[in-house]
């Protein structure tokens with residue numbers, strides 16, 4: 041244990057020590073933290089559906105019909121009719137032959153990459169891909185080749201170097217900590233030249249991008265060109281779980297070989313029912329996406345005008361780059377004292393020297409919320425002499 045205590049002290053010395061923040065109210069534009077109401081600018085519930093009455097009713101109905109726990113793994117007793125309905129709905133939504141639900145987005149990436157690639161394969165992975173992709177790559181035993189973030193010249197060169205091997209290119213559709221969008225059209229073109237499969241993680245794009253909320257793959261009109269579409273039920277869809285969508289043979293294979301699908305108890309019926317009801321809202325209420333992106337553009341440009349280092353994204357993820365971990369943490373703490381919650385994101389989640397506040401918007405933030413956020417962020421940045 042002494043060894044562990046030493047490691048922990050080292051983490052503290054590096055200002056990388058993490059603690060939990062507990063909410064005491066539903067996740068909406070405003071929530072309660074430590075007994076105080078705060079403006080929440082940190083949720084991945086981009087469409088603002090976590091406290092939606094229709095979704096709560098769907099969960100309650102499922103509990104009445106099916107009970108609470110799922111009682112078994114998907115391949116034994118844990119698959120309910122609702123799981124089948126959700127998988128059919130996801131396949132239709134993503135424009136694929138089939139889909140398979142995993143217990144989390146993390147498990148979908150981990151299980152799919154590890155089941156698809158083996159040590160005879162080469163996996164080409166963007167340097168800023170999510171940790172679940174990185175872990176899936178490691179678990180697969182494949183040769184892992186990291187290419188520079190969204191750098192198509194680098195990807196091309198690396199594919200050329202490993203020509204002839206079975207290969208998979210894997211990328212986030214929207215990068216979780218930067219909010220930028222992968223150049224999927226270019227990736228498809230390069231992959232075709234080398235016969236590589238493509239996997240896109242649309243965790244942050246599902247429900248948010250594309251006319252129907254289908255994500256980056258829909259945005260670029262590439263549903264027939266992307267072999268493996270991954271997504272999560274836990275962000276815009278306000279539930280929990282992840283999925284892989286693609287050809288029927290891919291889904292049949294993963295059902296038989298993805299260990300993170302096989303060796304775990306299925307998600308509860310209520311969780312599945314929420315995701316199903318949320319999918320319906322995503323498709324029927326495009327105005328939520330429109331408001332969300334308008335709000336994002338408004339806040340991004342105001343923060344940039346104020347002198348903050350902002351990437352102007354077409355997604356609701358607005359990283360405010362600070363640099364040093366300690367200063368990012370201070371920024372976040374000052375804002376919390378002013379009634380705004382935006383967490384500081386530090387290494388290893390982001391590269392050293394790029395610690396930041398990761399601000400995210402929801403479709404349900406009001407104009408007053410945005411103005412308040414702008415005023416207080418500028419105030420805090422001045423106090424820290426960032427601007």
Ligand SMILES: Cc1ncc(COP(=O)(O)O)c(C=O)c1O
Pocket residue numbers: 144145146147149170172212214215216241243244272273274280281282
């Ligand atoms: C890009 C990306 N992929 C996968 C995941 C994992 O999804 P989940 O939270 O559903 O496990 C996340 C976030 O958590 C993510 O940001």
